[in-house]
Amino acid sequence: MPQGKPAGVRCVQLGADNLCMIFGQPERPQVCLRFQADSEVCGDSDDDALQNLIFLENLTQ
Numbered sequence: 001m002p003q004g005k006p007a008g009v010r011c012v013q014l015g016a017d018n019l020c021m022i023f024g025q026p027e028r029p030q031v032c033l034r035f036q037a038d039s040e041v042c043g044d045s046d047d048d049a050l051q052n053l054i055f056l057e058n059l060t061q
Contacts, residue, residue: 007060018046 005011013021013028022028041056042049 007057 001009001012011020015021020028020032041052043052
């Protein structure tokens with residue numbers, strides 16, 4: 001997404017399994033490369049992580 005990813009818009013690089021399709025590729029954005037998983041953001045499960053991301057996305061809309 002050359003112009004950035006707007007809040008509420010799914011990343012075009014996420015597959016149906018919610019995994020990054022360009023993980024490990026040189027074209028992967030720096031923001032993704034620099035992200036460090038943390039329990040405050042990711043919680044204890046995939047559902048926690050998704051709910052936290054939805055909350056953060058809503059804050060930035």
